[in-house]
Amino acid sequence: MLYSHLFGKTKKEVKKYDSISHQLLTQAGFIDQIAAGIYNLLPLGKRVLAKIENIIREEMNKIGAQELEMPLLHPKTFWETTDRWQTVDVLFKTKSQYGQEYALAPTHEETITPLVKKFLKSYRDLPLALYHITKKFRDEPRPKSGILRGREFGMKDLYSFHQDKNGLKNFYQTVIKAYLKIFKRCGFNNVKITEASGGSFTKKYSHEFNVITPAGEVNLIYCQKCSFAQNIEISQLDPKKNQCPKCRSNLKIDKAIEIGNIFDLGTRFSQAFNLIFIDKNGEKKFPVMGCYGIGTTRIIGAIVEISHDDRGIIWPKNIAPYQAHLIGLDLKDKDVKNNCDKIYNQLLKDEVEVLFDDREEATAGEKFADADLIGIPVRLVVSKKTGKKIEYKKRGEKETKLLALKDIINQIKN
């Protein structure tokens, strides 16, 4: 991609937001706000989202979940069936011109359950796991922190159906493992699996996946040594009085961003929709359900919160919008310009995702500042100085190296 053609350039000056991710994503040209909690994802932001979605997709497919897509416009009756038309206060409601009422989907139990009802017959059809990656609408009383808490946002949600509690229990663990892989691949090194309340979904257990950062809004009580963590809402523990119930180490309280949440739904929704199957003994049964969400757009914000410096964003390799940021200096010199074009084309040929700052009019300082702000993991500089080699630098590190193109491509691909 030529930077000169990129839609959504960096901005020199942007309003000061308290939220770092809001500020940096806006300034670097990843997002654009249209109202409180509602954002355009610009081409750079969309690329990051697509990478996150692909990682999720791969890991979901690996555990046998099948991707589908459900509507976001839900007829009222579906939500009346579960009594959630009145009780879910974040439900966006809308009407057709003929007076029919709809909900804008905040979650999809109300559509997945009747859908499965159309196909589920026998225990042979179970277990079943279906997911989709789409938008969600929630009428939040107070959207905040940019893309971290919106009224319209991206989410992957997975729903599973099992013959019994044990089936769910096993799959629940499988999903936990898959989630940890996903978050690791997205660049989170320390995700806390947190015991939490089931909210209006279920009276049973639920687990959140939390990333510790002051920008978060979940209060977490967790062990400094082992993996123990609880949402403070449900915790009876006090770090001053209590030690970790698992390993007896000291406890700590910190803020965290919830990037995923999983629930044991039991048979609440299968009963509501009278979703049944015939078991081995010929008896009718309600399948036990689980649901599992990941906030895809929230991940973008959460990564920026934990991975940036005073110059800009530092994207983890796997979700960076591009793999390399090529900067051409001295571009009015024809030899340098030709050399740059050659390198750019070779990178493309070798399937390196590259953003090429081809602006003749911009100064070196501007280009470096933009590269730091945008935060692509590898910066390549070609100028009069670099001759036949290319200057290679990782974002977040100071060291630069002069390397041949081949070596650079190898570095990027590994």
Next chain:
RNA sequence: CGGAGCGUAGUUCAGAUGGCUAGAACGCAGCGUUUGGGACGCUGAGGUCGUGGGUUCAAGUCCCACCGCUCCGACCA
């Protein structure tokens, strides 16, 4: 939904006590000089001052209502 702050050029902002023919910087366009950390000179385009009402000889400025944004709180399937 309670509390606080804010809304003026594409962007970030300045415009005490009403006098504005509305400014700056950055960005943008043109010309020229520059070119390894947001460089410089000259020229130029760009605004129904969030919307509606009111007070006044006169409103960006004062009053009322509404809309919108940010932050704190409540809320957070």
